[in-house]
Amino acid sequence: MEILIATHNLHKKEEIQQILGSEYIVTSLSDYNLNDEIQENGKTFQENARIKAEYCFEKTGKPSVGDDSGLVVEALGGRPGILSARYAGNHNFKKNIEKVLEELKDEPNRRAYFITVLCFKDQDGEHYFEGRVYGNITSEVFGDGGFGYDPIFIPDEYNLTFAQMLPEEKNKISHRSAALKKFVEFLYSRRGAL
Numbered sequence: 001m002e003i004l005i006a007t008h009n010l011h012k013k014e015e016i017q018q019i020l021g022s023e024y025i026v027t028s029l030s031d032y033n034l035n036d037e038i039q040e041n042g043k044t045f046q047e048n049a050r051i052k053a054e055y056c057f058e059k060t061g062k063p064s065v066g067d068d069s070g071l072v073v074e075a076l077g078g079r080p081g082i083l084s085a086r087y088a089g090n091h092n093f094k095k096n097i098e099k100v101l102e103e104l105k106d107e108p109n110r111r112a113y114f115i116t117v118l119c120f121k122d123q124d125g126e127h128y129f130e131g132r133v134y135g136n137i138t139s140e141v142f143g144d145g146g147f148g149y150d151p152i153f154i155p156d157e158y159n160l161t162f163a164q165m166l167p168e169e170k171n172k173i174s175h176r177s178a179a180l181k182k183f184v185e186f187l188y189s190r191r192g193a194l
């Protein structure tokens with residue numbers, strides 16, 4: 001069975017292929033030359049994930065997955081949230097981190113979580129899968145691995161930021177892998193029921 005992922009990011013495609021295993025063929029927007037800028041103008045992670053999945057399904061008719069992720073900071077009323085990628089500058093990780101640290105200056109409540117929402121869409125409808133990882137925001141940057149807000153996020157029960165961990169260590173506990181695992185369980189249980 002083929003599953004089309006609404007991304008041009010080859011790392012995302014590979015990660016999903018690894019988790020789904022060889023019984024599934026994972027394709028991405030690049031495989032279909034779909035180069036339109038998808039307007040992620042939803043108000044929630046769910047809406048943005050659905051917009052991406054619907055775009056792929058309408059263009060190709062293939063079972064499709066859209067995803068949206070971000071960092072939710074309690075003391076900031078949930079920001080940067082769905083604005084995570086462009087909080088201070090579009091995909092400018094350094095500026096985005098600086099803005100969060102500045103806003104949290106003198107703020108004792110450092111609680112936050114990363115979230116991923118996946119939307120799977122096929123001819124039978126839509127299904128959503130959510131993964132979260134809870135932790136705390138540091139007061140300065142630590143580590144240079146990963147991407148995005150990794151250098152300022154320490155997951156619960158660890159002493160290191162995501163950016164100080166090996167990629168495989170992060171992937172084991174990440175919001176993205178938690179959502180993907182739920183999606184795989186759904187695919188397997190659905191296959192069992194057929």
Ligand code: ITT
Nearest residue numbers: 007009067068069070071084085146147148149150
């Ligand atoms: P595509 O939509 O092109 O796939 P994106 O950067 O928008 O790329 P996401 O929706 O997954 O990707 O994530 C949105 C932003 O949330 C991302 O740019 C980061 O700033 C932040 N983010 C998401 N997952 C993260 C992670 O694992 N570590 C650090 N930051 C993350």
